[in-house]
Amino acid sequence: MWRLVIVGILLAVAIVGGAAGSPGLGVGMQFTIPTVFGVSIRYWTTDTLGLEGTAFLFSADENLWGVAGARGLVRLAQADLTGLYLALGGAYYFPERVPAASLCGGIDLALPFARSLSVNVEFGFLWHRDAGFGMAFGTGIHFYFDR
Secondary structure, three states: OHHHHHHHHHHHHHHHHOOOOOOEEEEEEEEEEOOOEEEEEEEEOOOOEEEEEEEEEEEEOOEEEEEEEEEEEEEEEEOOOEEEEEEEEEEEEEOOOEEEEEEEEEEEEEEOOEEEEEEEEEEEEEEEOOOEEEEEEEEEEEEEOOO
């Protein structure tokens, strides 16, 4: 069921966002609590709608663990170099096959001396099947190819 929810979110954002232009592809890293840091790919299909995919790998108790996630992004406001957005999506922890979902607000800042680089900070809520509800926090940096 969680796979269908994630796929539905991604398809809805892609269909709605595909009607306008203004794409922006960003590749970088994302750090989230309670997870760790990993690779992030963001694609803004329009000025207001985007998609993000993340992959985190970490080692605990001599075992390899991972998290794969997908989110829809909606930009709420944009000033010169700063934007405010919402991120809604899900994640899948493996090898246990544990689902999680999150709703976060984020602020991104394009660096004035390097406009292709964007730093972001996110805060919000997380639901994890085994841990229940909690707070989420994240930060990252992305290089955008088409700015």
